[in-house]
Amino acid sequence: MTHTYLWLIVIIIGILTFALRFSFIFLLGKIQLPLLMQRALRLVPATVIPALIFPAFFYQNDTLKVSLGNERLLAGIFAALIAWRTQNALLTIVFGMIALWILQAINLKD
Amino acid sequence: MSQPRTEFIQGFQATLPFLFGVLPFGMISGVAAFEIGLSPSLAMGMSLIMFAGTAQLATVQLINVAAPVLVIILTALVINLRFLMYSASIAPHLQHLSVKWKGLIAYLLTDQAYAVSIAYFQPQNQHQHWFLLGAEIAIALTWHIGTALGIFLGAKIPSNLSFDFIIPLAFMTLVFPAIKDRPTAIAALCAGFTALITINLPFNLGLIIAALVGIIVGLFFEANQ
Numbered sequence: 001m002t003h004t005y006l007w008l009i010v011i012i013i014g015i016l017t018f019a020l021r022f023s024f025i026f027l028l029g030k031i032q033l034p035l036l037m038q039r040a041l042r043l044v045p046a047t048v049i050p051a052l053i054f055p056a057f058f059y060q061n062d063t064l065k066v067s068l069g070n071e072r073l074l075a076g077i078f079a080a081l082i083a084w085r086t087q088n089a090l091l092t093i094v095f096g097m098i099a100l101w102i103l104q105a106i107n108l109k110d
Numbered sequence: 111m112s113q114p115r116t117e118f119i120q121g122f123q124a125t126l127p128f129l130f131g132v133l134p135f136g137m138i139s140g141v142a143a144f145e146i147g148l149s150p151s152l153a154m155g156m157s158l159i160m161f162a163g164t165a166q167l168a169t170v171q172l173i174n175v176a177a178p179v180l181v182i183i184l185t186a187l188v189i190n191l192r193f194l195m196y197s198a199s200i201a202p203h204l205q206h207l208s209v210k211w212k213g214l215i216a217y218l219l220t221d222q223a224y225a226v227s228i229a230y231f232q233p234q235n236q237h238q239h240w241f242l243l244g245a246e247i248a249i250a251l252t253w254h255i256g257t258a259l260g261i262f263l264g265a266k267i268p269s270n271l272s273f274d275f276i277i278p279l280a281f282m283t284l285v286f287p288a289i290k291d292r293p294t295a296i297a298a299l300c301a302g303f304t305a306l307i308t309i310n311l312p313f314n315l316g317l318i319i320a321a322l323v324g325i326i327v328g329l330f331f332e333a334n335q
Contacts, residue, residue: 014159028201047324050302056278089127
């Protein structure tokens with residue numbers, strides 16, 4: 001594939017992605033959304049974020065691993081407690097990463 | 111009375127925890143593009159033009175295996191479908207803005223900027239679009255600097271310290287404010303567990319389906335309280 005084609009692909013994807021981002025931001029106000037859609041949209045943050053991050057905790061090397069051997073799962077549960085109690089992202093990250101590294105070190109020793 | 115400047119700074123600061131994850135992710139995107147032979151300008155161009163990490167990585171992988179052009183474009187599009195949801199969700203807060211503002215904010219919209227802003231937005235705050243812009247600029251700067259660093263450093267970045275784990279950790283703090291009652295909690299759990307099942311679907315459709323399942327379940331429980 002020549003470089004010109006690659007640039008074209010990237011530009012097309014860029015334009016289409018911008019269209020997705022701009023869609024409702026541009027059209028809202030010109031279009032009235034039905035009530036059901038409004039209620040559905042309010043649920044977007046609560047559903048998209050878990051959908052984005054659950055696999056990161058439950059999967060290791062592309063395999064589902066729900067066990068005490070999954071350091072990311074354990075570190076994730078620990079981090080979830082911190083996130084819930086402190087609502088502080090920096091603390092969550094710091095303690096989550098430390099927990100992960102400690103658990104990985106423990107697992108390496110076996 | 112909030113000021114545009116304070117809103118902007120607050121938005122910028124709200125993304126600080128995420129930046130620790132965005133920078134390495136940007137570097138990975140830069141390195142990946144560079145390693146399959148894309149020119150530095152094209153590698154940088156991907157970040158500037160597409161501005162979407164997951165889609166960029168998928169595109170690089172598909173280019174590398176010489177996938178058909180239509181598959182590449184369609185895959186990136188489906189991966190980025192979540193932006194349609196973000197757009198719909200955040201649009202009501204931006205209705206009063208000029209088209210130029212809307213265009214700029216739309217161009218810079220990312221998962222993190224959306225998530226911190228939707229958690230922050232409230233009805234009466236008239237300058238809160240500056241918060242969103244602050245968040246977006248923070249992410250954008252970090253992303254592009256990361257990409258450039260990745261391209262510049264080539265393959266010399268250590269990838270074994272699990273720094274990618276930072277990204278889901280940073281998102282975690284944004285889940286809890288979004289869960290306001292039982293229906294949202296149930297919706298969140300449904301979406302999360304569905305995502306585990308749908309993970310192997312092509313084009314990252316799993317994410318959209320998981321979110322939809324969560325939304326449908328949430329709507330059901332809302333209506334039947």
